[in-house]
Amino acid sequence: AQKVTQAQTEISVVEKEDVTLDCVYETRDTTYYLFWYKQPPSGELVFLIRRNSFDEQNEISGRYSWNFQKSTSSFNFTITASQVVDSAVYFCALSEPFLGFGNEKLTFGTGTRLTIIP
Amino acid sequence: NAGVTQTPKFQVLKTGQSMTLQCAQDMNHEYMSWYRQDPGMGLRLIHYSVGAGITDQGEVPNGYNVSRSTTEDFPLRLLSAAPSQTSVYFCASSSSPGGYTFGSGTRLTVV
Numbered sequence: 119a120q121k122v123t124q125a126q127t128e129i130s131v132v133e134k135e136d137v138t139l140d141c142v143y144e145t146r147d148t149t150y151y152l153f154w155y156k157q158p159p160s161g162e163l164v165f166l167i168r169r170n171s172f173d174e175q176n177e178i179s180g181r182y183s184w185n186f187q188k189s190t191s192s193f194n195f196t197i198t199a200s201q202v203v204d205s206a207v208y209f210c211a212l213s214e215p216f217l218g219f220g221n222e223k224l225t226f227g228t229g230t231r232l233t234i235i236p
Numbered sequence: 237n238a239g240v241t242q243t244p245k246f247q248v249l250k251t252g253q254s255m256t257l258q259c260a261q262d263m264n265h266e267y268m269s270w271y272r273q274d275p276g277m278g279l280r281l282i283h284y285s286v287g288a289g290i291t292d293q294g295e296v297p298n299g300y301n302v303s304r305s306t307t308e309d310f311p312l313r314l315l316s317a318a319p320s321q322t323s324v325y326f327c328a329s330s331s332s333p334g335g336y337t338f339g340s341g342t343r344l345t346v347v
C-alpha cells in the first residue's frame with residue numbers, strides 16, 4: 119500500500135525566512151509520480167509540481183525548489199524568502215500507476231499548514 | 237477554458253436526504269475522480285473513472301454512487317446522507333502525461 123507522511127502539521131515562520139516542508143513516501147512501485155499542491159485559504163487546490171520517479175534532478179521555480187531523493191524516499195519542498203501570500207496548506211501526493219491507461223490514483227499526505235508571519 | 241466545474245459550492249443536507257454533486261470538465265480528459273477532504277486526513281479517493289462507462293471504487297466508497305455516461309460529466313450521488321459525510325468534496329480530471337486539474341470544491345454539511 120502506498121503512504122505519504124507529512125510529519126509537520128503546522129509551521130510558522132517570519133516573513134523572508136526560508137522554510138522547508140518535508141514529505142516522505144512509501145511505495146512498492148518502481149514507476150510513480152510525486153506531486154505538491156497548495157491550498158490557500160480560499161480552498162482551491164493549486165498544482166505546484168509533478169515529478170516522475172526516474173527524474174531525481176532538483177527543480178527550482180522562482181522562490182520554490184524541490185529536492186527529490188529516492189534513496190530516502192523523500193520529496194521536500196523549500197520556499198526561499200517566504201512571503202505572506204505563501205500562507206496555505208501544502209499537500210504532498212503520490213500516484214499509483216494504473217497499468218494500461220497511464221493514469222494514476224493519488225494518495226495524499228495529511229498536509230502542512232504554513233503560516234507566514236509579517 | 238473552464239477546466240473542472242463543480243456545483244454546488246455549498247450545500248446543507250438533512251440526515252437521510254439524497255443529492256448529487258455535479259462535476260464537468262471541458263478538457264476531454266479520460267480520467268476523472270472524486271476526493272473528500274477532512275481535517276487532519278488529507279484527501280481520500282472516493283470513486284474514479286478511466287473513461288465513459290467505466291467506474292471503480294476508491295478508498296472510501298461507502299455511501300456514494302457514481303456513473304460516467306459521457307467523457308465530460310462525472311456526478312457523485314449521496315444515497316442517504318449521514319453526518320459522517322460532512323466534508324469538502326473535490327472532483328479532478330487528468331490525462332496522461334499531464335497532471336491533475338481539481339475543481340474548486342463543494343462544501344457539504346449534513347445535519
